[in-house]
Structures are given as structure tokens and as C-alpha cells.
Amino acid sequence: MTELNASIPLEIEQLKALEKKHKIDFVLDDIQDLISESLDGTTRVTEIVNNLKGFAHQDSTDKKKMVDINDCLDQSIKLVHNELKYNTELIKEYHFAPLFYCISNQLSQVFINLLVNASQAIDEHGKIHILTQSKGDQIVIEIRDTGCGMAEETIQNIFTPFYTTKEVGKGTGLGLSVCYDIIKSYGGRIDVQSTLGEGTTFSIQLPIRESDTQ
Ligand SMILES: Nc1ncnc2c1ncn2[C@@H]1O[C@H](COP(=O)(O)OP(=O)(O)OP(=O)(O)O)[C@@H](O)[C@H]1O
Ligand SMILES: [Mg+2]
The missing domain is CATH 3.30.565.10 (Histidine kinase-like ATPase, C-terminal domain)
Incomplete structure (x- = not known):
């Protein structure tokens, strides 16, 4: 019984650590989404800027x-x-x-x-x-x-x-x-x-x- 009692705080600590880890996993999942959304956005902005630059470029050089x-x-x-x-x-x-x-x-x-x-x-x-x-x-x-x-x-x-x-x-x-x-x-x-x-x-x-x- 005493042994069991003594192990409880340890298990709580382990559980807390696990909980923290899972929260980190959630955050990491979110970060993945955020990064791919940002990448999509950046690609789109690049396309738009290239489109505009193409137009401006032709105007000034041709x-x-x-x-x-x-x-x-x-x-x-x-x-x-x-x-x-x-x-x-x-x-x-x-x-x-x-x-x-x-x-x-x-x-x-x-x-x-x-x-x-x-x-x-x-x-x-x-x-x-x-x-x-x-x-x-x-x-x-x-x-x-x-x-x-x-x-x-x-x-x-x-x-x-x-x-x-x-x-x-x-x-x-x-x-x-x-x-x-x-x-x-x-x-x-x-x-x-x-x-x-x-x-x-x-x-x-x-x-x-x-x-x-x-
Ligand atoms: N021939 C067409 N038949 C039907 N809808 C058209 C036609 N041409 C243009 N549109 C409509 O007008 C909108 C704007 O056309 P626009 O060419 O400016 O942009 P886009 O084709 O959507 O994108 P982007 O040309 O920049 O790749 C289109 O999204 C479409 O709804
Ligand atoms: Mg078009």
C-alpha cells in the first residue's frame, strides 16, 4: 500500500508530462498547418507579383x-x-x-x-x-x-x-x-x-x- 502511495506522485508527474507532450503535439500539428498555409500564400503572392512585374517590365523595355x-x-x-x-x-x-x-x-x-x-x-x-x-x-x-x-x-x-x-x-x-x-x-x-x-x-x-x- 505504502509502495503504491509512493508511486502515485511519480505517475501523476508522468501523466502531466504526457499531457504536456500531447499539447505540444497539438501545437506542432497547428504549426504544420500554419506553415503549409503560409507557403500557399507566399506562392500566390509570388504569382501575383510576377504577373504585375511582367506587365511593368514589358511596358518599359519593349x-x-x-x-x-x-x-x-x-x-x-x-x-x-x-x-x-x-x-x-x-x-x-x-x-x-x-x-x-x-x-x-x-x-x-x-x-x-x-x-x-x-x-x-x-x-x-x-x-x-x-x-x-x-x-x-x-x-x-x-x-x-x-x-x-x-x-x-x-x-x-x-x-x-x-x-x-x-x-x-x-x-x-x-x-x-x-x-x-x-x-x-x-x-x-x-x-x-x-x-x-x-x-x-x-x-x-x-x-x-x-x-x-x-
Ligand atoms: N470567357 C469567359 N466566360 C465566363 N466567365 C469568364 C470569362 N472570362 C472571364 N470570366 C469571369 O471573369 C472572372 C475574372 O476573369 P480574369 O481573367 O480577370 O481572372 P481569372 O481568370 O479568374 O484569373 P487570372 O486571369 O488572373 O488567372 C473569372 O473568374 C470568370 O468568372
Ligand atoms: Mg483569366
Whole structure:
């Protein structure tokens, strides 16, 4: 009995030590989660910063030149071919479009963002129709898809930086706001028409200046 009594404080100490250890285990589990969440966050921030830096970098280093819009579209299509090939049938309808004085990488960035969005909006299989033409003093580029379309609330927000309906890690919500800024910087406009369940059309207008036709 005395022996038993004497061992109790020891067991209590051992139990307390165990309890402490388990608390530490909980904390360690939490730390694991915190670290992986922080890593996810850091990766996302890096992606966003790279996206912004890419835009700023092109702006300051690339030179403006006369760009054939149809060639620029074809180059952009090549760059996103892997993303489009599984679910998308591309239909090109290129009409005569004058050369446009711009930084070709910037225009390409616009086309790439629109094409990737269109492909991501298509579930199993769909079409992306690309049309170029000149109308009066405007070059018109239309990218139309037979994807999921957008609800009114989405349409209202698409050009807002960081607005996305895509799952975490898939979209930063910067694509269209970058497109908007680039097109605006050339004095153009970008409009959207969309019907939920039917598809979406992005339409870009760029002003043809005297210098562009020479
Ligand atoms: N063609 C489209 N069809 C349907 N919804 C679209 C289409 N294009 C854009 N959207 C909607 O607009 C939102 C914003 O598009 P945006 O390109 O700016 O960001 P994102 O594609 O979500 O992310 P990021 O382009 O930065 O990877 C999308 O999340 C999507 O809800
Ligand atoms: Mg996008």
C-alpha cells in the first residue's frame, strides 16, 4: 500500500508530462498547418507579383512597332495551344485589318488572357470563334466562346483587379484588369456580352490612326 502511495506522485508527474507532450503535439500539428498555409500564400503572392512585374517590365523595355493584329493573334494562339487543344475548336475569321502601332507583347498578353479565360469557361467541348475586321476608323477584334457564360453580378465585376470566380490557386483575378489597362492605354475599349449557359463575347476596339495605315 505504502509502495503504491509512493508511486502515485511519480505517475501523476508522468501523466502531466504526457499531457504536456500531447499539447505540444497539438501545437506542432497547428504549426504544420500554419506553415503549409503560409507557403500557399507566399506562392500566390509570388504569382501575383510576377504577373504585375511582367506587365511593368514589358511596358518599359519593349519597343512600339507596327504590328499585324492577325499575326499577333496567331502567335498568341501558339503560346496557349496546349491549354486549348483538349476542349476547344478554334474558328478563325480574319478579315483585313491594318497594322497597329503598339508593343506587340502587350497585345499578345490581352489575347492570351481572353483565350485562356474562354477555354476555362468551356466544360467538355466548345468553340472559340476569333474575328478581326476594320470598321470605319476602328480595328475590331472579337473573341467569342460557347462556354458557361456569366451571371449579371460577374459581368459587373470582371474588370475589377483580383475579382475571380475560380477556385483558390486557379485564378488571380488579374487577367481582365490587365487587359482593360492595356487596351485603354491605346485609346481603345473592351466590352463584354454574355449569357449564362450559352457563352461570352469579348469585343476589343482599337483606334486606327493616320500613322497606322502608312
Ligand atoms: N470567357 C469567359 N466566360 C465566363 N466567365 C469568364 C470569362 N472570362 C472571364 N470570366 C469571369 O471573369 C472572372 C475574372 O476573369 P480574369 O481573367 O480577370 O481572372 P481569372 O481568370 O479568374 O484569373 P487570372 O486571369 O488572373 O488567372 C473569372 O473568374 C470568370 O468568372
Ligand atoms: Mg483569366
